[in-house]
Amino acid sequence: MAHILAIFKKEIRAYFVSPVAYGVLTIFALVAGYYFWIVVGVYQRAGFQSMMNPQIAQGLNPSDWVFRPLFSFLSVIVLFLMPAITARLFAEEKRQGTAELLFTYPIRDVELLLGKFFAATALALAMLGLTLAYPLLLGLFVPIEWGPTLTGYLGMALMMMAFLAVGTLISSLTEHQLIAFTVSFGAALLLWLIGWAADGAGPTGRAVLKHLSLLEHRESFAKGVLETKDIIFFLNFTFFFLFLTLRSLESKRWRG
Amino acid sequence: MIEVQNLTESYGPVTAIEDVSFTVGRGEIVGFLGPNGAGKTTTMRILTGYMPPTTGTAQVAGFDVLAQSLEARRRIGYLPESVPLYGEFRVRTYLDFVAEAKGVPSRDRRARVDEAMERCAVTDVAGKLVSTLSRGYRQRVGLAQALVNDPEVLILDEPTVGLDPQQIVEIRRLIKGLAGRRTIILSTHILPEVSMTCDRVIIISRGRIVAVDTPGNLTAQVQKSANVLLQVEGPPDRVMAEIRRLEGVQRVAPRGDAVDGRRTYLVESERGRDVRVALAAAMVKNGWGLYELRPADLSLEEIFLHLVTDEAAAHQPGRAAEA
Numbered sequence: 414m415a416h417i418l419a420i421f422k423k424e425i426r427a428y429f430v431s432p433v434a435y436g437v438l439t440i441f442a443l444v445a446g447y448y449f450w451i452v453v454g455v456y457q458r459a460g461f462q463s464m465m466n467p468q469i470a471q472g473l474n475p476s477d478w479v480f481r482p483l484f485s486f487l488s489v490i491v492l493f494l495m496p497a498i499t500a501r502l503f504a505e506e507k508r509q510g511t512a513e514l515l516f517t518y519p520i521r522d523v524e525l526l527l528g529k530f531f532a533a534t535a536l537a538l539a540m541l542g543l544t545l546a547y548p549l550l551l552g553l554f555v556p557i558e559w560g561p562t563l564t565g566y567l568g569m570a571l572m573m574m575a576f577l578a579v580g581t582l583i584s585s586l587t588e589h590q591l592i593a594f595t596v597s598f599g600a601a602l603l604l605w606l607i608g609w610a611a612d613g614a615g616p617t618g619r620a621v622l623k624h625l626s627l628l629e630h631r632e633s634f635a636k637g638v639l640e641t642k643d644i645i646f647f648l649n650f651t652f653f654f655l656f657l658t659l660r661s662l663e664s665k666r667w668r669g
Numbered sequence: 670m671i672e673v674q675n676l677t678e679s680y681g682p683v684t685a686i687e688d689v690s691f692t693v694g695r696g697e698i699v700g701f702l703g704p705n706g707a708g709k710t711t712t713m714r715i716l717t718g719y720m721p722p723t724t725g726t727a728q729v730a731g732f733d734v735l736a737q738s739l740e741a742r743r744r745i746g747y748l749p750e751s752v753p754l755y756g757e758f759r760v761r762t763y764l765d766f767v768a769e770a771k772g773v774p775s776r777d778r779r780a781r782v783d784e785a786m787e788r789c790a791v792t793d794v795a796g797k798l799v800s801t802l803s804r805g806y807r808q809r810v811g812l813a814q815a816l817v818n819d820p821e822v823l824i825l826d827e828p829t830v831g832l833d834p835q836q837i838v839e840i841r842r843l844i845k846g847l848a849g850r851r852t853i854i855l856s857t858h859i860l861p862e863v864s865m866t867c868d869r870v871i872i873i874s875r876g877r878i879v880a881v882d883t884p885g886n887l888t889a890q891v892q893k894s895a896n897v898l899l900q901v902e903g904p905p906d907r908v909m910a911e912i913r914r915l916e917g918v919q920r921v922a923p924r925g926d927a928v929d930g931r932r933t934y935l936v937e938s939e940r941g942r943d944v945r946v947a948l949a950a951a952m953v954k955n956g957w958g959l960y961e962l963r964p965a966d967l968s969l970e971e972i973f974l975h976l977v978t979d980e981a982a983a984h985q986p987g988r989a990a991e992a
Contacts, residue, residue: 419769423755430757510753514814517717518770519743 416520420528421535424502428536433501437494441540448486449547452479475551476561476637484565484635487544488628491537491573492605496597498536499580500590502529503662507588522662530581530655537573541566561637568634571647572627576601578654585661670695670822670852671716676725678711685711686876689725693869695821698848700867701856702973708876709856710750713826716854717747730821743772746815750826750856752807756800760791760810763799764817771818781817789813789843805836812843823847825855829862841866860973872973896965897936897945898924903957905932911951917942931960 428434456478463470506512548557580597587593608626611619623629630643671693678685686708693699701709714720718738727734732741764782773781786792789809829837863870864884872880901908912921920937938944952959
């Protein structure tokens with residue numbers, strides 16, 4: 414446990430002494446803020462129209478009009494930003510040669526992995542946390558349905574962790590950050606696009622592909638539906654990739 | 670303290686080390702000597718648990734480096750040749766992280782870090798970024814990093830490489846100062862380093878151990894006769910003839926070219942027999958100018974070349990090794 418904390422603190426420090434954390438947080442805050450401003454504008458115009466058309470007014474709530482589109486949009490940004498967070502985790506250690514020291518410290522591979530993964534997760538959650546300002550801000554003017562909003566956040570967090578796990582695995586396989594970033598981004602993109610392919614597939618293929626698509630699972634959270642199967646899917650997904658990373662780290666010890 | 674048996678490491682078709690066995694006792698400083706690419710780094714990486722051996726076993730402080738890796742690693746302080754440190758950290762913060770990662774309890778951490786910094790004389794740069802340090806300071810921070818958990822065994826890969834002479838002397842003194850309680854293995858391809866710091870030398874060449882002994886014994890073992898270097902101004906033929914006539918002289922050979930009419934000769938005599946007085950008398954008697962007369966001990970350098978070339982001749986070439 415103490416080792417995990419040591420690694421965690423070191424990684425967090427490394428994020429914040431390099432431009433990575435600031436870059437990621439700034440880009441995310443800017444883009445998310447801009448998009449939030451746009452959707453609130455749309456929501457506001459719909460509000461004006463609803464005065465003349467009561468049918469629109471029925472479905473007019475911030476969850477459907479602001480937060481669901483916001484989360485869908487943020488999912489796309491996250492595709493870019495999660496690989497940026499994870500790319501350096503192991504690749505940088507190998508390139509700098511610091512892996513040679515780190516791997517000879519009396520730390521279990523699993524402690525090393527978790528320390529690094531938790532640090533990446535903490536940065537990602539901090540990033541997502543910035544957007545909590547939006548419902549709070551909007552709540553000053555309209556009543557917010559906190560249930561669906563918070564499940565939407567939970568879905569986002571779980572999906573981000575899944576992407577981070579994929580990125581961590583890929584970072585452990587290369588010593589070039591750029592390769593780690595590109596491949597992780599490609600993998601994340603593929604996991605996202607896979608849901609689109611589902612529409613063209615047969616009934617079985619459709620079910621399988623839809624099940625594999627990370628965004629498909631996140632979407633149900635944004636609707637305010639908290640389903641065990643979606644939670645389990647994300648956790649399984651994350652564990653699976655962390656497990657593969659662990660294997661990849663251990664293989665260094667016997668592969669030489 | 671360290672026990673290595675029949676260690677072999679191959680990378681595909683390339684054999685880096687082959688059948689390496691040695692033991693190191695508690696408190697010993699052992700020098701690992703060999704040319705670049707002889708397998709020193711590979712052996713050290715196996716000992717530190719960074720890399721598994723292809724076959725063979727290694728134990729550190731009674732723990733197998735493979736099966737009881739964590740226990741073994743807990744007792745080792747390692748400094749790789751490239752001195753990989755986190756440049757973006759300040760020295761104290763970095764050492765604090767290392768202490769924590771190595772499992773030093775939090776109540777002792779500050780004291781341990783202070784002690785390691787004190788020992789390695791880096792206290793004055795405690796607040797500096799590691800990336801801004803000079804090579805000499807980096808090396809010492811690297812040593813402090815190895816020492817911070819007070820390990821029983823220190824493994825130092827080329828600890829003086831890339832330092833200026835002043836820094837080399839400092840690091841050597843530092844390493845000598847660490848000995849006693851700790852067992853130290855250090856690798857080097859610089860021979861004087863070994864005779865200055867180590868109790869014992871392991872000479873490794875092309876992945877094999879070719880000699881294990883004290884620096885003194887190695888000299889005695891290879892040197893079968895006593896040699897004298899002599900610089901004389903005089904006709905070479907007559908000088909050599911005169912020397913050969915002396916009792917106890919086995920061989921005489923000119924060395925190098927004549928400079929200003931002076932020539933240097935290497936005189937080999939029977940072991941334990943000092944021919945210097947007779948040599949001097951003979952030169953003076955003939956009226957030749959005697960410029961220099963000194964014993965020519967084989968330096969470790971020559972012993973090393975001797976051992977390594979013997980070894981190279983005995984094995985087919987091409988069994989190159991990776992460092």
